[in-house]
Amino acid sequence: MYRSHTNGELRLRHVEKEVTLSGWVQKVRDKGFMLWIDLRDRYGITQLILDEERTDKAIFEQAKTIGREFVIQVTGTVIERQSKNNNIPTGEIEVLVTKLTVLNTAKTPPFTIEDDTDGGEELRMQYRYLDIRRNPVKESLIFRHKVAQEVRSYLSNQDFIEVETPYLIKSTPEGARDFVVPSRMNEGQFYALPQSPQTFKQLLMVGGMDKYFQIVKCFRDEDLRADRQPEFTQIDCEMAFVEQEDILKTFEGLTRYLLQKINNVEVAEFPRMTYDEAMQTYGNDKPDIRFGMKFGELNTVARHKEFNVFNKAELVVGIAVPGGNSYTRKEIDKLIDWVKRPQVGALGMVYSRCNDDGSYKSSVDKFYDQEDLAKWAEVTGAKPGDLVCVLSGDTNKVRAQLSALRMELAERLGLRKPNEFAPLWVVDFPLLEWDEDTARFHAMHHPFTSPKPEDMPLLDTDPAKVRANAYDLVLNGNEIGGGSIRIHDKTTQALMFDHLGFTPEEAKAQFGFLMNAFEYGAPPHGGIAFGLDRLVAILGGQETIRDFIAFPKNNAGRDVMIDAPAPIDYDQLTELNLKLNLKS
Ligand code: ASP
Secondary structure, three states: OOOOOOOOOOOHHHOOOEEEEEEEEEEEEEOOOEEEEEEEEOOEEEEEEEEOOOOOHHHHHHHOOOOOOOEEEEEEEEEEOOOOOOOOOOOOEEEEEEEEEEEEOOOOOOOOOOOOOOOOHHHHHHOHHHHOOOHHHHHHHHHHHHHHHHHHHHHHHOOOEEOOOOOOEOOOOOOOEOOEEEOOOOOOOEEEOOOOOHHHHHHHHHOOOOEEEEEEEEEOEOOOOOOOOOEEEEEEEEEEOOOHHHHHHHHHHHHHHHHHHHHOOOOOOOOEEEHHHHHHHHOOOOOOOOOOOOOEEOHHHHOOOOOHHHHHOOEEEEEEEOOHHHOOHHHHHHHHHHHHOOOOOOOOOEEEEEOOOOOEEEOOOOOOOHHHHHHHHHHHOOOOOOEEEEEEEOHHHHHHHHHHHHHHHHHHOOOOOOOOOOEEEEEOOEOEEEEOOOOEEEEOOOOOEOEOHHHOOHHHHOHHHOEEOEEEEEEOOEEEEEEEEEOOOHHHHHHHHHHOOOOHHHHHHHHHHHHHHHHHOOOOEEEEEEEHHHHHHHHOOOOOOHHHOOOOOOOOOOEOOOOEOOOOOHHHHHHOOOHHHHHO
């Protein structure tokens, strides 16, 4: 028996008990005649004590050779501590060691295994198994487990069945590139790893499963943005015989349950906002509504003067920064530099100070009088003491720029509070999105999403205006889930493929299996998928998802610990029939 108790378990009531403990050596304090060892495992830390008087000489000497991160087993008696440590649950006792076994030695770790480590990100990732011994990482993984368990419990109680779908499949379009796997047995052919189980979950509905979910890995070969992983986990769900309202209710229920169970937070009914409204009011389809700073469109109150920058612009739009009038000229100049950074891309920024006495002072006083500026304040909701920041230009670009500024300012003003939760449904997404590069329409969600029936006639006349039965669940400025009601008849699906530029042959080759299934009684159905990594991070009050993934990849998509991806040898290439392809 390696242990009778864990290192987080012993209390005063165990005093005089003989116990056996195992774990890692966190710290050794050697006073010469007395020696303390902090012994750590997943459950906590227990202080061990050895001294010249009470400990067998050989054991005492052996203990002096022990280093950090050695794996040891000890037997001893629980005794009350002289000086107690109230910071840890086992702080009232220590174990007087009578037997010591070194189970394994350890090299000195490349960084300290403590809550605040001296290890940089790259080093921690390279030795992730040591990083996982640290409390913050360990706790994050345990937290993730809890969230996953609550998800399973809630959905199972609602009669959802968890079904596994295959990883070696054919492309499922979710807007990214596929990771592909060569098939040895089928020369020249490849599987694709699922970007999502989308088509399979729809086929499960045709199969009558009715309510499906799966906590599942998905793979997308995208140019990595910060905090994106090429493989990530979804809570993937689908239901039959449902309308959009049923899905929103069910998954609002799941989200509310998680907030309550995990965060002990009760939230009221989630507000809903159309995509158009979100874009107009926040410049963003995943607005953080924990704070205001709503957009005020100024076209009608700013394009009547000689200021050509505004007169030429498609959109003039501003926000009121609370308390922003306290910014110095220098600070405002810095803000202007910030919006002009290539990552944001604004050409400049106009501002108007709202003085406490109700007067205004703007950077464009030459063109606008007090009456004009009062209107700007009114439209943006600015109060005395605020600062109105105004950007102008092409509508889509300027909305994105002002949204970036809004988020940045909120961050600086401390308005993005990690333990405040503001969920929001964004509904009525456009069905199609124009892609400049390919000069074609793409499905904004995916090609299986149902258009709103009343918008169907627009497909031929004004495709960009067609709305979809698609929705996103947004939490604190992050899209945590998204889904749609699906097309469930062959004719509409064929029409959709046609609008997306597939020839009937291409559609058949890629999605014939789905179209066939639609001929055998497909029920109306719809679903949603949540990004588990991000959801867990947000519930855990953190921004980075990497901390909640046991073995994450870095920003270049590499696993620096196992050093992947890596070349494969010639024989393996030959076996996979890839050698010729590489040569040509
Ligand atoms: N398959 C979709 C996605 O991965 C989610 C859904 O439509 O259910 O975004």
